[in-house]
Amino acid sequence: MSQFDVVVIGAGPGGYVAAIRAAQLGFKTACIDAGVNKAGDAPALGGTCLNVGCIPSKALLQSSEHFHAAQHDFAEHGITVGNVQFDAAKMIERKDAIVTKLTGGIKFLFQKNKVTSLFGTASFVGKNGDFWQLEVDDKGAKTTVEGKHIIVATGSTPRALPLVDIDNVNVLDNEGALNLTQVPAKLGVIGAGVIGLEMGSVWKRVGAEVTILEASSVFLGAADQQIAKEAFKYFTREQGLNIQLGVKLNKITSGSKVVVEYNNAKGEAQTAEFDKLIVAIGRVPNTHGLNAEAVGLQKDERGFIVVDGECRTNLPNVWAIGDVVRGPMLAHKASDEGVAVAERIAGQKPHLDFNTIPWVIYTDPEIAWVGKTEEQLKAEGVDYKKGTSGFAANGRALGLGKAKGTVKILADAKTDRILGVHMIGPMVSELISEGVVGMEFCASSEDIARIVHAHPTLSEVVHEAALAADKRALHG
Ligand code: FAD
Ligand code: NAI
Numbered sequence: 001m002s003q004f005d006v007v008v009i010g011a012g013p014g015g016y017v018a019a020i021r022a023a024q025l026g027f028k029t030a031c032i033d034a035g036v037n038k039a040g041d042a043p044a045l046g047g048t049c050l051n052v053g054c055i056p057s058k059a060l061l062q063s064s065e066h067f068h069a070a071q072h073d074f075a076e077h078g079i080t081v082g083n084v085q086f087d088a089a090k091m092i093e094r095k096d097a098i099v100t101k102l103t104g105g106i107k108f109l110f111q112k113n114k115v116t117s118l119f120g121t122a123s124f125v126g127k128n129g130d131f132w133q134l135e136v137d138d139k140g141a142k143t144t145v146e147g148k149h150i151i152v153a154t155g156s157t158p159r160a161l162p163l164v165d166i167d168n169v170n171v172l173d174n175e176g177a178l179n180l181t182q183v184p185a186k187l188g189v190i191g192a193g194v195i196g197l198e199m200g201s202v203w204k205r206v207g208a209e210v211t212i213l214e215a216s217s218v219f220l221g222a223a224d225q226q227i228a229k230e231a232f233k234y235f236t237r238e239q240g241l242n243i244q245l246g247v248k249l250n251k252i253t254s255g256s257k258v259v260v261e262y263n264n265a266k267g268e269a270q271t272a273e274f275d276k277l278i279v280a281i282g283r284v285p286n287t288h289g290l291n292a293e294a295v296g297l298q299k300d301e302r303g304f305i306v307v308d309g310e311c312r313t314n315l316p317n318v319w320a321i322g323d324v325v326r327g328p329m330l331a332h333k334a335s336d337e338g339v340a341v342a343e344r345i346a347g348q349k350p351h352l353d354f355n356t357i358p359w360v361i362y363t364d365p366e367i368a369w370v371g372k373t374e375e376q377l378k379a380e381g382v383d384y385k386k387g388t389s390g391f392a393a394n395g396r397a398l399g400l401g402k403a404k405g406t407v408k409i410l411a412d413a414k415t416d417r418i419l420g421v422h423m424i425g426p427m428v429s430e431l432i433s434e435g436v437v438g439m440e441f442c443a444s445s446e447d448i449a450r451i452v453h454a455h456p457t458l459s460e461v462v463h464e465a466a467l468a469a470d471k472r473a474l475h476g
Pocket of ligand 2: 194
């Protein structure tokens with residue numbers, strides 16, 4: 001039997017980072033993970049994010065963007081490329097190579113940091129003195145591992161739609177949506193959330209006719225609605241995504257085609273037929289296989305492991321981080337919680353500010369935000385001011401051929417402290433960091449306005465929005 005100071009369950013961006021940090025802090029650390037590669041014949045570290053989430057989706061977004069640009073944008077640069085062809089299988093091959101490289105990278109990092117990597121499904125058994133006992137099941141071969149501290153980082157899985165089963169042939173979850181080797185002529189997507197928009201964009205750009213059916217009557221309800229409305233206009237009018245809001249699904253039949261019967265926002269009965277259907281209606285915490293009940297590990301009514309602000313569960317020295325606990329289901333949130341927990345175990349006092357976790361949606365244009373939306377500030381009765389600026393006249397954006405979008409800075413009306421930054425536009429996934437740093441340092445919009453921003457850069461739009469918050473925009 002092996003004993004460790006810290007045992008991490010799950011090697012996603014929460015778990016693997018927690019394990020590395022714990023080992024760096026001098027703890028004898030093991031990380032147990034049950035993930036397998038796409039072929040299902042070898043362990044694959046990295047969890048949802050690296051295998052079937054963040055990384056593969058961004059690879060496909062890039063490939064599809066290149067294809068679209070070659071078809072539609074190159075000509076105005078004076079570049080003629082003739083008859084542009086698209087090979088979906090090749091795109092998937094490239095994506096798989098990136099996944100393999102990165103998941104292999106974690107194996108290397110574990111070796112470098114002396115983290116013991118164990119393959120199998122871990123479940124709680126009980127306690128042996130100060131140690132928690134876990135059973136690790138590798139296809140029936142069972143071993144026992146003991147840890148003084150346990151960090152549960154078992155992630156999340158797609159939320160099921162009761163109307164239809166996922167077969168990843170015709171009806172797909174995120175895994176199937178990332179592995180189509182032929183472009184479906186007609187693609188349906190249930191859910192206009194982050195996955196629906198990113199995956200819908202990929203397959204639309206390479207030629208599919210895409211219809212997204214969304215239950216909510218509000219588009220991107222978590223985003224600032226000025227930005228969401230602008231995004232809706234680009235996605236529907238310019239890019240041709242058919243996004244229907246306020247729908248109610250009635251029946252889904254999967255055969256040679258997938259037939260979806262639903263009521264539209266006006267309550268009218270509709271039938272749509274698709275070659276493939278992606279279901280992306282959110283994700284649920286994954287505690288399957290943990291045997292949490294045996295040790296009384298507390299979960300809430302939605303299945304999340306209950307933790308306090310520092311990721312402590314109801315059990316002594318058992319911690320939980322990432323998608324399996326409250327808060328946004330984002331890789332960087334999971335990783336930062338992992339680092340913080342490892343440091344807490346070492347007696348340090350790390351701090352993670354949940355108000356400054358950035359969100360990014362990797363559509364074109366990209367959407368990014370941090371902090372409060374205007375709707376939230378209004379609901380909370382906060383007296384705020386705002387400054388907005390657009391990419392339309394930004395020299396760098398024009399050079400890139402991506403001169404559309406807006407940056408909005410929301411600041412407290414009296415103190416000028418930045419309360420939220422909202423963006424839609426080119427590379428705002430990178431620009432949002434300025435907002436995050438600013439908010440972490442309690443910056444005012446004047447602070448951003450007084451910082452020299454390089455010219456010509458996209459960041460000048462952030463600068464201009466900060467100037468606008470003080471009603472002194474130079475180019476607006
Ligand atoms: P996970 O990454 O889910 O990892 C959990 C690991 O635990 C898995 O390897 C699993 O096999 C293992 N496990 C579970 N139970 C056990 C057990 N009992 N024993 C052993 N091992 C177990 N987030 C972003 O921030 N940016 C993005 O661009 C982004 N894109 C995404 C795109 C898609 C299509 C999807 C689906 C998600 C995306 N996310 C993105 C979300 C991101 O993937 C998750 O927030 C992140 O992976 C959560 O990390 P985690 O470590 O908590 O869990
Ligand atoms: P989501 O929560 O973003 O969106 C789900 C959408 O489905 C919502 O708009 C919801 O109203 C809708 N919906 C729910 N039930 C429905 C029904 N019965 N019929 C029609 N619509 C319905 O969830 P999604 O897209 O599945 O992604 C899961 C999570 O993964 C995200 O919330 C995010 O945390 C993470 N993610 C992050 C990404 C990023 O950071 N760029 C990319 C992709 C995923």
